[in-house]
Amino acid sequence: MKSPVWHPYAHLKTQAPAPNVVGGSGAYFTLDSGEHLLDATCSWWCMIHGYSHPRLIAAIREQAGKLCHVMLGGLTHEPADQLARELVRITPAGLNHVFYSDSGSVGMEVAMKMALQYQALTGHPEKSRMLSLMKAYHGDTTGCMAVCDPEEGMHSLFAKLLPQHHFAPAPSAPYNATQAHVDHDLNALRGVLERHHTEIAALLMEPLLQAAGGLNMTSPAYLTGARALCDEFNVLLVFDEVATGFGRTGTLFAADHAGVTPDIMVLSKGLTGGYLGHAATLATDRVHDAFIGDSPHHAFMHGPTFMGNPLACRVALESLRVFEEENYLSKIDALSHSLRRELLEDAALRAHPAVADIRVLGATAVIEAHSATTLAGVGTFARERGVWLRPIDRWLYTMPAYITSEAEITHITSVMKAWFLER
Numbered sequence: 451m452k453s454p455v456w457h458p459y460a461h462l463k464t465q466a467p468a469p470n471v472v473g474g475s476g477a478y479f480t481l482d483s484g485e486h487l488l489d490a491t492c493s494w495w496c497m498i499h500g501y502s503h504p505r506l507i508a509a510i511r512e513q514a515g516k517l518c519h520v521m522l523g524g525l526t527h528e529p530a531d532q533l534a535r536e537l538v539r540i541t542p543a544g545l546n547h548v549f550y551s552d553s554g555s556v557g558m559e560v561a562m563k564m565a566l567q568y569q570a571l572t573g574h575p576e577k578s579r580m581l582s583l584m585k586a587y588h589g590d591t592t593g594c595m596a597v598c599d600p601e602e603g604m605h606s607l608f609a610k611l612l613p614q615h616h617f618a619p620a621p622s623a624p625y626n627a628t629q630a631h632v633d634h635d636l637n638a639l640r641g642v643l644e645r646h647h648t649e650i651a652a653l654l655m656e657p658l659l660q661a662a663g664g665l666n667m668t669s670p671a672y673l674t675g676a677r678a679l680c681d682e683f684n685v686l687l688v689f690d691e692v693a694t695g696f697g698r699t700g701t702l703f704a705a706d707h708a709g710v711t712p713d714i715m716v717l718s719k720g721l722t723g724g725y726l727g728h729a730a731t732l733a734t735d736r737v738h739d740a741f742i743g744d745s746p747h748h749a750f751m752h753g754p755t756f757m758g759n760p761l762a763c764r765v766a767l768e769s770l771r772v773f774e775e776e777n778y779l780s781k782i783d784a785l786s787h788s789l790r791r792e793l794l795e796d797a798a799l800r801a802h803p804a805v806a807d808i809r810v811l812g813a814t815a816v817i818e819a820h821s822a823t824t825l826a827g828v829g830t831f832a833r834e835r836g837v838w839l840r841p842i843d844r845w846l847y848t849m850p851a852y853i854t855s856e857a858e859i860t861h862i863t864s865v866m867k868a869w870f871l872e873r
């Protein structure tokens with residue numbers, strides 16, 4: 451019998467049989483066929499320490515011997531408390547409160563509910579819509595689908611089910627853009643706010659790197675400008691750092707590139723080093739303190755069963771320790787340097803007619819093709835060369851684990867280039 455496992459984002463009629471993973475070590479995972487594949491995606495960008503990291507495994511084992519789970523409703527425990535303190539310490543100054551949940555999508559749902567309730571509690575119940583950006587991806591739950599790019603964001607089938615929000619154009623100014631170019635993007639954002647701010651609770655964005663919506667890399671000045679606009683129009687600024695958090699853009703958080711503190715920030719993917727599913731929604735005093743009051747509406751009515759799971763919190767703490775003790779930001783810097791050299795500086799690749807653009811930011815690199823059909827078959831091609839690559843539409847990208855060596859990075863980039871240059 452075929453496996454009853456239903457795979458995500460797959461056409462059931464044409465999908466290839468899924469390789470069976472039996473283990474992994476470092477940047478590689480192992481298949482039951484004996485193949486070792488170098489994971490260029492670090493498993494949807496979360497396995498930042500690679501597979502079978504001894505310290506993370508030991509942390510889970512140790513915690514499992516003490517307490518695997520307990521509800522956070524009315525109770526607390528040391529891993530939840532310690533992790534919250536650590537997250538407050540490392541995130542932009544002012545984010546002093548931590549609400550846990552179990553996935554990035556739910557972390558974003560929490561952020562949206564929090565923003566809306568904040569506005570209601572501070573006398574603006576009419577501010578009940580979100581402002582999102584084109585090319586955004588914020589998750590697959592109903593609330594999140596409604597703030598993903600409504601045209602290219604793969605959820606158009608559900609348009610009738612979804613609440614209607616506002617959208618501003620995706621920022622087009624790249625990382626090193628001139629202020630004039632960024633001002634063009636900010637003026638578009640201002641236009642939407644001027645027309646609709648009376649009904650907008652929060653502006654949501656994936657800072658610097660719109661990830662699943664096409665690896666759009668944008669300018670830190672856009673974040674600074676967005677912060678000022680939000681203050682001007684009494685709109686909360688929500689950073690979805692589910693993909694960008696924990697080093698992916700070269701600093702610990704993308705917000706750090708601009709020195710901006712959002713009102714609410716969401717973390718997930720890299721939070722536990724990928725070893726368990728978890729998320730955190732952080733808020734400033736301004737947001738948090740609005741919930742202190744006497745009416746029934748002051749309670750925040752949300753509480754996923756597994757929020758603050760002790761195993762997840764404990765492994766997240768260990769992940770952070772490894773990150774800091776082993777100076778991951780310098781590793782990420784070296785990775786970024788290699789990615790630039792191998793991809794951005796390759797004249798033949800740049801000139802290839804199927805290549806629309808090449809971009810690198812931190813430990814993220816993408817070759818954008820003009821058409822998705824150009825990339826049909828690249829997964830099999832890469833697997834035959836020992837690499838696991840899984841493009842998104844017309845974007846062939848890598849987001850490697852931070853422990854990936856120089857030789858392993860050039861292995862990944864050589865396969866990405868060979869797809870265009872050696873067939």
Ligand SMILES: *Cc1c(COP(=O)(O)O)cnc(C)c1O
Pocket residue numbers: 553554555556558587588589590656661662690691692693694718719
């Ligand atoms: C992956 C992702 C999410 C959703 O996280 P899940 O854990 O898959 O629910 C939300 N926002 C961004 C930016 C993401 O990359």
